Amino acid sequence: MFGRNGKISKRQIRRILILEQAAKIGLLLPLPAQIPEGGFSIWSWILTAALTFLYLKIMLDFSKKLPEYPATDRKKGMENKAAENRKDGTGQAEIAILTVVYGIYGLADVFFLLCLFAEVAQCFLLPEQKIWMLILPAAAVCSFAADHRLEVRAKFLEVLCPILTFPVMLLLLVLAVLTIRGGQFGTLGEMMRPSAPGSIWIAGIAMLSVFAGLGSDVFLQRETEEQQSRSVFEKTTGSMLIGSLLLLFLLQAVFGAGGIRALPFSVITAMSNSKIKGIFLQRWDVLFAVFFLGMVCGALVSGFTVLGTCSERLLPGKKKKWKWWLMAAAASAAACVSPSYEKSVQLYELVSLGFLGITMLMALLKIIRKIYCK
Amino acid sequence: MRISLHLSENQNEVQKQIENCADILFRPLLIGEKEKTEAFLIYIEVAVSNLMLEDSVIGKLLNRLLSMDTKEIYGTLENNSLGISDTKELFTLEEAMAAMFAGNAVLFVDGYDRAIKIGSKGYPGSGVQKTDSEKGLRGSKEAFSESVKMNTALIRKRIRNAKMKAEEKQVGRYSATTTALLYLDGVVYLPICEEMRKRLDAFEVDGIEDGGMIEYLTRKKKEGRFPVYQTTERPDRAAQAILEGRVVLLTDNSPEALIFPATLNSLFQTADDYYRNERIVTFLRLIRYVAAFLALALPGLYVAAATFHPQLLPGNLIRSMAEARSGVPFPTAAEVLLMELSFELLREAGLRMPGPAGNTIGIVGGLIVGQAAVSANLVSPITVTVAALTALGSFSIPNEELSEVFRLWKYGILLLGSCFGILGVMLGCFLLLMLMAEQESYGIPWLYPYVGGNLNERADEKDSMFLAAARKRKRRPIFAKWGNRIRFRRKS
Numbered sequence: 003m004f005g006r007n008g009k010i011s012k013r014q015i016r017r018i019l020i021l022e023q024a025a026k027i028g029l030l031l032p033l034p035a036q037i038p039e040g041g042f043s044i045w046s047w048i049l050t051a052a053l054t055f056l057y058l059k060i061m062l063d064f065s066k067k068l069p070e071y072p073a074t075d076r077k078k079g080m081e082n083k084a085a086e087n088r089k090d091g092t093g094q095a096e097i098a099i100l101t102v103v104y105g106i107y108g109l110a111d112v113f114f115l116l117c118l119f120a121e122v123a124q125c126f127l128l129p130e131q132k133i134w135m136l137i138l139p140a141a142a143v144c145s146f147a148a149d150h151r152l153e154v155r156a157k158f159l160e161v162l163c164p165i166l167t168f169p170v171m172l173l174l175l176v177l178a179v180l181t182i183r184g185g186q187f188g189t190l191g192e193m194m195r196p197s198a199p200g201s202i203w204i205a206g207i208a209m210l211s212v213f214a215g216l217g218s219d220v221f222l223q224r225e226t227e228e229q230q231s232r233s234v235f236e237k238t239t240g241s242m243l244i245g246s247l248l249l250l251f252l253l254q255a256v257f258g259a260g261g262i263r264a265l266p267f268s269v270i271t272a273m274s275n276s277k278i279k280g281i282f283l284q285r286w287d288v289l290f291a292v293f294f295l296g297m298v299c300g301a302l303v304s305g306f307t308v309l310g311t312c313s314e315r316l317l318p319g320k321k322k323k324w325k326w327w328l329m330a331a332a333a334s335a336a337a338c339v340s341p342s343y344e345k346s347v348q349l350y351e352l353v354s355l356g357f358l359g360i361t362m363l364m365a366l367l368k369i370i371r372k373i374y375c376k
Numbered sequence: 377m378r379i380s381l382h383l384s385e386n387q388n389e390v391q392k393q394i395e396n397c398a399d400i401l402f403r404p405l406l407i408g409e410k411e412k413t414e415a416f417l418i419y420i421e422v423a424v425s426n427l428m429l430e431d432s433v434i435g436k437l438l439n440r441l442l443s444m445d446t447k448e449i450y451g452t453l454e455n456n457s458l459g460i461s462d463t464k465e466l467f468t469l470e471e472a473m474a475a476m477f478a479g480n481a482v483l484f485v486d487g488y489d490r491a492i493k494i495g496s497k498g499y500p501g502s503g504v505q506k507t508d509s510e511k512g513l514r515g516s517k518e519a520f521s522e523s524v525k526m527n528t529a530l531i532r533k534r535i536r537n538a539k540m541k542a543e544e545k546q547v548g549r550y551s552a553t554t555t556a557l558l559y560l561d562g563v564v565y566l567p568i569c570e571e572m573r574k575r576l577d578a579f580e581v582d583g584i585e586d587g588g589m590i591e592y593l594t595r596k597k598k599e600g601r602f603p604v605y606q607t608t609e610r611p612d613r614a615a616q617a618i619l620e621g622r623v624v625l626l627t628d629n630s631p632e633a634l635i636f637p638a639t640l641n642s643l644f645q646t647a648d649d650y651y652r653n654e655r656i657v658t659f660l661r662l663i664r665y666v667a668a669f670l671a672l673a674l675p676g677l678y679v680a681a682a683t684f685h686p687q688l689l690p691g692n693l694i695r696s697m698a699e700a701r702s703g704v705p706f707p708t709a710a711e712v713l714l715m716e717l718s719f720e721l722l723r724e725a726g727l728r729m730p731g732p733a734g735n736t737i738g739i740v741g742g743l744i745v746g747q748a749a750v751s752a753n754l755v756s757p758i759t760v761t762v763a764a765l766t767a768l769g770s771f772s773i774p775n776e777e778l779s780e781v782f783r784l785w786k787y788g789i790l791l792l793g794s795c796f797g798i799l800g801v802m803l804g805c806f807l808l809l810m811l812m813a814e815q816e817s818y819g820i821p822w823l824y825p826y827v828g829g830n831l832n833e834r835a836d837e838k839d840s841m842f843l844a845a846a847r848k849r850k851r852r853p854i855f856a857k858w859g860n861r862i863r864f865r866r867k868s
Contacts, residue, residue, distance in 0.1 A: 011830060127799050128684060139796060143803045147810045157827040158813035162806075285687045292802055299806060 012234045014156040017163035019238045021300035026212045027246045028269045034208040043197050049206030051243045054213045061220045064365040105312035107357040112305040114350035116337035119298045126291035134338040141334035148306035166296040214354035218308050377469045383414050383486035407441040414486040423479035424496040464493040510610050512648030519609045524554045524628040534615035551583030558624040565857045568818050587627035587634050603777035604817040606638035613647035621856025637817040639824045641840050643775040654843045670769030672782045675712045676793030676801045678762045682708045684797030700756040709794035715763040
């Protein structure tokens, strides 16, 4: 009767995007500071923001031309003018390539997120627990959540988002108020200082990998109730970028560039500094880690969904379920036997930059062909 | 089988059917002038007492019939010219038997191919009760009785408008239990009623003894995880639900009404929420949500903090916890589990014992056994505190079915918390939230308005965790028919 129309609302899209990106921004964005040639600067952030918006715009335009949905599960009979779009020139070969690319990205994304989950959990919560013991419950819960129709997932993430993000924002605010002293703002000047173009590019492109997931999310645009969801993507991405800049400022003010380089997951570590008199809890970083892990789980649900949808199309056979679970199991097993967390980050950055490059190249080719045909 | 013109045929058939039914009385009569016309009356002995027959409308009817000519009798019965309010002509023997089993007297007259149902006081019932399980500070203290007719009347008393419909239906192969579907025509979203009719028609069962049976028989496959019906014993709550555009199902012999669709939000609301100041109600609702969280996760969080993350807690507390636990032979998880299971035992014992003894069990269990267990070093005092807080949280949830769901999940989260610490508690809550997101009640998302709140122009958010002032709640909730959702407007 209600809620089974195969569509989700703009608010749901906004919250899915926030959950997916927030964990990666918080945990992955400080990484470029650890690259010897990199380091934070406002210039590399501007470069990242510009490239992210360009990528988003190209993907939003490109997604309209596709006859099928590489990353979503719209119900039968609700396809988006498939025949009409085929006339437009988008062929099956492009779809196949894109599905393979999405599949590989989905695999790398899930693999990385599971490794990230285990690493953060081991670092801040359960240092003595084995990696696979941490990965398996998370993989089981998140893949179970992902194995539901789009609307159910959207409802789940819609509720989860405020439960996780509001406390995170509140705690960050508390940290900012209680930890940073006036003198520490002087270190922010370091971020404004012009650096070598090479290092700006290296840091900018490294940070771009955080936003690679937007490419798979734009396909959600067609599932919204209103067609004007394009602005939701742009506004949410803009907010996330501004949020990431504020976070980088906060970390810089708390630790300075050297501190960020030396500390693992500096966003969470920063919380261990905050002490609120009269408050029962003593270690805010533990609580903060739990909230961040919750957000990682939110991103994992989306990652498993992309992986499952692509696997349904790539692997032969009629039964969809086993393909879905096979790929989920493969990604989880890979994460369990992963040699180190650093390797998984390197692999993720490599694959996501490749994914960015290939999708943008395909979109550009499409645009060139359209111009040529005219 | 049609009723015959010949009384003897009807009599044979009826007597065959009621053979060995000592509670059903068969009373042959001779009516009309000079007592020429044969007739008989059948009725359940207790439902239509002999006294009633002699000193009631039925009795007076029979007395009048005694003095009439035979032809005049037929005309009188056909046209109900005596003006008896509750009579009905029945054409088949099945209808006649059903009317008798419903607690009426049924009159058969020779030469008349119809039977006459004569309404009577019906089966004995407990009458209008005082609320027991849904007590409130303000508002009516009336509670439903066990008669569907009386319960319908209690709601009708509050909605005196013909737009409130009450559709009756018999359910149960042998019990033929009467159910009544109550809704406000023009306000209700009709597919919800249609869905219920379909669900009631979709099964056949020997008997229905309570509304709870209908609740579980009409559930769909994935609806068993959380309550999709809201149960209430208060007629004012049922009337409120009907005015919101929801549907109420009453079942004979059941002192509770089933309200549907039900959402998590509606299960946290109580009837007297709407009779009190919105600020205090908002505060109380927040308390209820916190209580639900405590009932669900407190034991798991305690075990997680004590076993895996003691650094979370202040040093003084950790020390006192360690001192209190010294000498306790069990690990923290086992200790909490033991305490929780003991509490379940106490609750069950208290519930099964007769009234005053049940209360005694609660006091004896809570104070004496708890104190003895602490003194014997079986459990630490802090574990008793955790179990008590969990129980208080569980009791603060207004809906018993929801409270039971959280009670069961508590053990799962306790297990996860004892294996993976606070991470396990988080994953358990994730799983629970996912299942909640999947749940629907008659097409309405169970987590509404926390999901899809924009579907009704955010009106339902004004009556969720926070309650807006009555004059600001202008729209009916999403349950009501689209286009007829304005319930409050100021007169110019």
